[in-house]
Amino acid sequence: MTAEKDPEGFERKHLHKFADFANKRVLEVGCGEGRLIWQYAAASTLTVGFDSDHDALRVARADAPHTMQKKVHFAEAGARNIPFANESFNIAVLAWSL
Numbered sequence: 001m002t003a004e005k006d007p008e009g010f011e012r013k014h015l016h017k018f019a020d021f022a023n024k025r026v027l028e029v030g031c032g033e034g035r036l037i038w039q040y041a042a043a044s045t046l047t048v049g050f051d052s053d054h055d056a057l058r059v060a061r062a063d064a065p066h067t068m069q070k071k072v073h074f075a076e077a078g079a080r081n082i083p084f085a086n087e088s089f090n091i092a093v094l095a096w097s098l
Helices: 010-018 054-063
Strands: 025-029 046-051 072-076 091-094
Touching: 046 054, 054 072
Parallel strands: 025 046, 025 091, 046 072
Antiparallel strands: none
């Protein structure tokens, strides 16, 4: 039996309390397996998560809900060299990555 992380929805509640993801382009730094992305991606117009962990990204892509596959993308990269132009996103999320 797999333990459910954050069954009370505290992460989602706090994320949406501090940022309005509606119609925004969102970048998640160190997205890992994408667990946090699914807490806000439905509201965004585009969400890109990147991580240097190839295996974690493979899980993230496999776990992506079919309805999100056109608006959520994953890239393999490290935070030292973010592979996107400045001002490409409205919001950047960095959580549980340090």
